[in-house]
Amino acid sequence: MTAVDVAGVWKYYGDFPALRDISLAAEAHTCLALLGRNGAGKTTLLRIVAGFQRAGRGQVRLFGRDPRDLATRRRIGVLGHGIAVYDELSALENLILFGQLYELEDPRRAAEEWLERTGLSRVRHGLVREFSRGMRQRLAIARVFLHHPDLLLLDEPFTALDDRAVAVLQRVLQDGLARGCTIVMSTHQIREAMELATHVVLLDRGRLRHAGARPPEMLADPGWLYSRYPDA
Amino acid sequence: MRSKLLYACGLLAALLLVRNLYVVLLQLPDDADQGAVYRIIFYHVPSWFTAGMAVLTALVASVAYLIRKDLWWDTLAVAATEIAVVFITIGLVTGSIWGRVAWGIWWTWDARLTSALVCWLLYAGYLVLRTAIEDPSARARISAVFSIFAFADIPIVWYSIEWFRTQHPAPVLRGEGYMDPQMKAALYANWPALMLLAAVLLAVRMRQEAARRELDGLRRQAHSL
Amino acid sequence: MIFLRHVLTVANKDLRSEFRTKEAINSSFSFALVILLLFSFAFDPTEEMTREFSGGLLWIAFAFAGALLLNRSFVRELPNDCLDALIASPVPAAALFLGKSLANLILLLLVEAVSFPVFGVFYNQRWTQQFWPLLLVAILGTWGFTVVGTMFSALTVNIRLREVMLPLLVYTTLLPCLMASMQLTTLLLAGEPLTSVEGLVWLRFLIAFDVIFSTLAVAFVETVLIG
Numbered sequence: 001m002t003a004v005d006v007a008g009v010w011k012y013y014g015d016f017p018a019l020r021d022i023s024l025a026a027e028a029h030t031c032l033a034l035l036g037r038n039g040a041g042k043t044t045l046l047r048i049v050a051g052f053q054r055a056g057r058g059q060v061r062l063f064g065r066d067p068r069d070l071a072t073r074r075r076i077g078v079l080g081h082g083i084a085v086y087d088e089l090s091a092l093e094n095l096i097l098f099g100q101l102y103e104l105e106d107p108r109r110a111a112e113e114w115l116e117r118t119g120l121s122r123v124r125h126g127l128v129r130e131f132s133r134g135m136r137q138r139l140a141i142a143r144v145f146l147h148h149p150d151l152l153l154l155d156e157p158f159t160a161l162d163d164r165a166v167a168v169l170q171r172v173l174q175d176g177l178a179r180g181c182t183i184v185m186s187t188h189q190i191r192e193a194m195e196l197a198t199h200v201v202l203l204d205r206g207r208l209r210h211a212g213a214r215p216p217e218m219l220a221d222p223g224w225l226y227s228r229y230p231d232a
Numbered sequence: 233m234r235s236k237l238l239y240a241c242g243l244l245a246a247l248l249l250v251r252n253l254y255v256v257l258l259q260l261p262d263d264a265d266q267g268a269v270y271r272i273i274f275y276h277v278p279s280w281f282t283a284g285m286a287v288l289t290a291l292v293a294s295v296a297y298l299i300r301k302d303l304w305w306d307t308l309a310v311a312a313t314e315i316a317v318v319f320i321t322i323g324l325v326t327g328s329i330w331g332r333v334a335w336g337i338w339w340t341w342d343a344r345l346t347s348a349l350v351c352w353l354l355y356a357g358y359l360v361l362r363t364a365i366e367d368p369s370a371r372a373r374i375s376a377v378f379s380i381f382a383f384a385d386i387p388i389v390w391y392s393i394e395w396f397r398t399q400h401p402a403p404v405l406r407g408e409g410y411m412d413p414q415m416k417a418a419l420y421a422n423w424p425a426l427m428l429l430a431a432v433l434l435a436v437r438m439r440q441e442a443a444r445r446e447l448d449g450l451r452r453q454a455h456s457l
Numbered sequence: 458m459i460f461l462r463h464v465l466t467v468a469n470k471d472l473r474s475e476f477r478t479k480e481a482i483n484s485s486f487s488f489a490l491v492i493l494l495l496f497s498f499a500f501d502p503t504e505e506m507t508r509e510f511s512g513g514l515l516w517i518a519f520a521f522a523g524a525l526l527l528n529r530s531f532v533r534e535l536p537n538d539c540l541d542a543l544i545a546s547p548v549p550a551a552a553l554f555l556g557k558s559l560a561n562l563i564l565l566l567l568v569e570a571v572s573f574p575v576f577g578v579f580y581n582q583r584w585t586q587q588f589w590p591l592l593l594v595a596i597l598g599t600w601g602f603t604v605v606g607t608m609f610s611a612l613t614v615n616i617r618l619r620e621v622m623l624p625l626l627v628y629t630t631l632l633p634c635l636m637a638s639m640q641l642t643t644l645l646l647a648g649e650p651l652t653s654v655e656g657l658v659w660l661r662f663l664i665a666f667d668v669i670f671s672t673l674a675v676a677f678v679e680t681v682l683i684g
Binding site: 298350353354357360361364365366369370373374377378380381382384385388389391392393395396 | 605608609612613615616617618619622625626629630632633636637640658659662665666669670673677680681684
């Protein structure tokens with residue numbers, strides 16, 4: 001089953017194509033790492049896959065359906081640059097809110113469970129705005145995993161995380177993969193990503209330069225792919 | 233080739249306007265009641281017709297953009313809206329001058345005038361909105377939606393102000409009076425002239441907008457290198 | 458059913474975070490009060506005069522106070538990219554929009570609920586004599602205001618000069634809605650029935666405005682947020 005199918009996607013800002021004819025696929029149970037320098041189009045591509053923007057040309061299918069389908073959206077979890085939780089609500093309220101939006105049967109139980117898993121049970125009634133950076137990041141992770149998504153779309157998930165949040169994220173991602181999740185993530189932290197990635201994609205100025213299984217060389221040498229494409 | 237056609241149309245519009253000006257100023261006699269100033273009607277009324285056509289064009293182009301997502305339609309929408317704003321302004325100014333001479337006042341909160349002013353504000357708002365959006369595609373999408381809202385507002389504005397004014401009497405603008413056939417002919421002759429002028433302006437503006445978009449695309453391209 | 462629950466969840470969230478900081482509602486309250494106060498200094502009206510312009514005065518205060526609430530509506534979602542999370546969730550954009558509009562409606566009605574008695578005291582007016590028709594007009598007028606305002610809040614959420622742009626677009630579009638609300642309020646405060654000829658015509662305008670713009674907003678909100 002193909003989890004993510006991107007076929008001939010172009011994205012324009014006015015006349016400028018930010019993505020040019022991108023085609024790629026991620027099978028279920030795989031982890032795809034999107035690599036490329038800043039401005040290569042990683043975030044744009046992820047946002048189109050997540051359904052935040054529409055492709056100018058081409059189409060995206062998630063589990064064979066449109067990304068904006070409500071049924072599809074129930075199955076995906078998106079972690080962007082922001083933590084996407086509300087500062088004025090408590091940790092528990094935030095998770096219950098998203099539990100309700102995702103139509104979970106028992107939002108409160110799911111929320112408590114994820115507070116436990118991310119080590120935030122003790123501060124469940126604390127307002128997010130009073131949280132430290134690391135705690136906010138862990139709460140963001142809890143929000144993404146709350147509804148047990150089958151497909152995770154992560155934009156630079158390891159950037160600016162503290163050690164504990166990195167450990168939490170690595171663990172839940174590994175659990176997810178074991179459970180049969182598909183992961184698509186963009187990243188600069190190749191070393192962290194390569195432990196999970198089964199496939200890598202290299203974007204360069206909106207074009208697809210490389211797509212395939214993760215070469216074994218990349219575990220030892222994270223810069224290996226870039227050395228193959230020195231101009232990218 | 234296209235440029236030549238455009239120049240030819242522009243020339244034709246200019247010729248028509250000069251010819252009409254000759255007819256209006258030198259051939260037609262003064263009006264029995266209003267004297268010389270009534271001649272403003274030959275520019276005032278066709279301006280409103282032209283503005284109306286431009287507003288309709290803007291609506292069609294906005295809807296078409298949302299369906300087709302082709303920036304050509306956005307170019308048409310912005311050009312048409314600018315033309316509309318220009319001709320609404322001409323309509324308002326000529327009307328105001330006429331009003332000053334005919335009734336001794338520059339402005340009255342009559343239904344037609346007020347609705348026209350609201351239209352002007354709506355479409356000027358559209359143009360201001362556009363200046364605040366960076367990404368051309370988002371700009372096209374958002375302003376298209378606003379254009380549709382603005383158009384939907386016009387009939388409600390019109391009827392509510394008309395009702396408001398029937399409650400609060402204001403000077404009556406004009407009855408359905410008799411018009412000399414010669415004058416009528418001059419009026420109808422000036423409409424195509426102004427429409428042609430508007431079409432030429434529209435084409436020029438669309439080219440300019442397309443060039444601007446291309447330039448913006450190239451600038452983004454340069455940044456990405 | 459699920460749609461309705463989503464609407465309520467979103468509205469509840471907005472109200473809860475607003476009541477926790479009270480940022481928008483406090484400034485909105487104070488603004489409405491200041492306008493009511495300034496007006497009485499500016500024109501020093503007699504009771505007679507007040508009856509003539511009561512609707513205009515009140516709705517100008519509501520419109521200005523309301524803009525402060527609307528400004529916050531979608532901006533509230535910006536700080537941590539919360540809007541993305543809402544868009545990603547399986548909530549139809551229309552439900553998201555209606556939830557936010559509902560929250561704005563309730564907040565603005567609260568401001569109005571305080572403004573009416575203040576108006577009554579400052580200007581020595583008996584405003585409760587036609588309480589229920591007045592409530593109906595307030596709800597219809599405020600709904601028109603919030604539905605257009607929330608839509609334009611979504612339109613302008615990501616653009617420069619948002620604070621300037623929003624009132625510019627909102628007030629012009631809202632003209633018929635405000636006009637009808639003003640006329641009806643003046644009518645009711647003057648003691649005339651809502652079922653008078655004039656009242657019914659304005660009521661029809663107000664309802665038509667609400668229906669047309671609610672439909673348009675629900676139809677286009679997905680286009681505005683996604684593309």
